Amino acid sequence: TCSQTFDFFSLRNLSLGGHVGFDSLPDQLVSKSVTQGFCFNILCVGETGIGKSTLMNTLFNTMFENEEASHYQNGVYLRPRTYDLQESNVHLKLTIVDTVGFGDQINKEDSYKPIVDYIDTQFENYLQEELKIKRSLFNYHDTRIHICLYFIAPTGHSLKSLDLVTMKKLDSKVNIIPIIAKADTISKSELHKFKIKIMSELVSNGVQIYQFPTDDEAVSEINASMNAHLPFAVVGSVEEVKVGNKTVRARQYPWGVVQVENESHCDFVKLREMLIRVNMEDLREQTHARHYELYRRCKLEEMGFKDTDPDSQPFSLQETYEAKRKEFLGDLQRKEEEMRQMFVNKVKETEAELKEKERELHDKFEQLKRMHQEEKRKVEEKRRDLEEEMNAFNRKKVAAETLSLSQPLKKDKDKKK
């Protein structure tokens, strides 16, 4: 193949004589993507009852259906739910994935596994689609997780051991934004200390959380300042309370009203701003360009693919594919041969066994026959003996009779005496 390489240093900057019109390209792109619709997938990780569903309802101003989860699940399982939302002319296919049962078991050593498996499965599905010969990526419902909101319990001390272990397992697979849930139980000074402690624990344990991007000047300032407010301390509510002459979403306590959208009460507005209004697209991009690519590379390496052969020459996927296919077919043939050989051996064995049995049976038959003959002979002998005896007895009988006939009176004479 003939490949053209561009030498960027020799590109010339030309000045235009008039308005050409390619400045409409971003608009064309936007128009296309609006027609296509957007899709966004959120994973909420946190213990039962920590406020995941309420926060989602608050963020998207929608009552997503949700039954209260029980504390007695045997393990963690992931529950994805997809909704079609629309705002102005923008369609959003939103998938919210809930971790049901997280944090409830007494032994939580395996709690992170179902979460990691779920994330990997979505990557795998996408990879499979990508590798297909006939593929339709433009049509594909992308279920890869774009953001993981990790809900930290407001203990005021530090992360829980489970939090640390789980985030470490997830940080190379998904964008993580840690948030402090139910933050209306922490006072301002406690919150400040808590945030510092959490961030320092994350740093000292090498957990990579999502950083709001600061490379685009349009948003770098706001993103940089938001990065400093992590983890966001949020309060969620779908109930409305009258404050002054406004009705706002809030939680009403005997001692006051916590307003969800009041920035001096909690960081909900910051979270919404960052997650939805400013960086949603970046999250999708990072998921695809970084996390997915990492997964894909690892997976393909596992399968034996390499970018360069032993001589450091670039491999073509075609050649690699052919080589793999040959190997695979060779394997298949070998296995077939093995099986055939095994079958033949088995047949031989069984045949030999059968023959042996036949011989045994035959021998037995012969033996029985002999025994039978022996018995017959013995019986014959006995019969002859018996006959002899009978004859002898008859002869004696006759002799005795004739003897008694010739001397009948003697007895009477003896009697008279």
Add this chain to the structure above:
Amino acid sequence: NEKQYVGFATLPNQVHRKSVKKGFDFTLMVAGESGMGKSTLVNSLFLTDLYKDRKLLNAEERINQTVEIIKHTVDIEEKGVKLKLTIVDTPGFGDAVNNNECWKPITDYIDQQFEQYFRDESGLNRKNIQDNRVHCCLYFIPPFGHGLRPVDVEFMKALHEKVNIIPLIAKADCLTPNEIKKLKDRIREEIDKFGIKVYQFPECDSDEDEEFKQLDKELKECTPFAVIGSNTVVEARGQRVRGRLYPWGIVEVENQSHCDFVKLRNMLIRSHMHDLKDVTCDVHYENYRAQCIQEMTSKLAQDNRMESPIPILPLSTPDVDTEKLIKMKDEELKRMQEMLNKMQQQMHEKDQ
């Protein structure tokens, strides 16, 4: 005849006087995950700071943490009455990733105190027995969930026959009044469902006045208590009170419309402290002692030893063999009786 005043009506005063002289002791255990506000609540209850130089573990250290038992003993005095208060802390409970049987060090500790008391009680010199038995265990349930979690159920079931358990809803300033009611109902339901025996307030005497009975009823319907604690004093409604300062308001620890702290304090310290001790002595300890003795005597029977190391009365219950014999004889007698009845009937019919 004039009724002479004998004077034993002064007995209660004598009891009072002697007890003030002797002083009291109380051992309180607190248990629950880290960050539930246990230390803060203890400080709030006893208006002192027991945890001045405490070091908390971070998440990494907690992954494989084991449960420790730490005792703090203080002598406090109020209006001439002395109290030797011991707080038993259980740091590490429920904090590791794998919490299988994390309550075992706690049950072992309680048993050890029973065993120690048992030995002391059975000894020859019983003048200065120290009572280190745990009189009450405050168990802190997180307010973030929908009710009891498996670890809560397992812990309480492991301890409910060894110590008086008082379950509390911790950090209650995270719940609105409706949410508190819902959670309390749910927890009470689950305690029933799982057969957990928490500390029951004794019934009022029928001759108590109506006000007292009403208070008592309210107290019982309020469990489990939803508590908030604080180490800081804030200014609220013109007064300095223990509380928590938020941008949206001030939570006052001793305000009964904010939380049940006052109910807990009154119950635990002002009215039921002695009952908690009594139940510990009369029920939990006696159960332990009886079980201990039974195990000992069955072991003795196995080893064929005649003397026991502690002074106990010989068993008056018949052993298994004698019982069997008695049963057999009983059955024989029954049979004979039946036969006799039959014969009598036959004779009777014959006569007719």
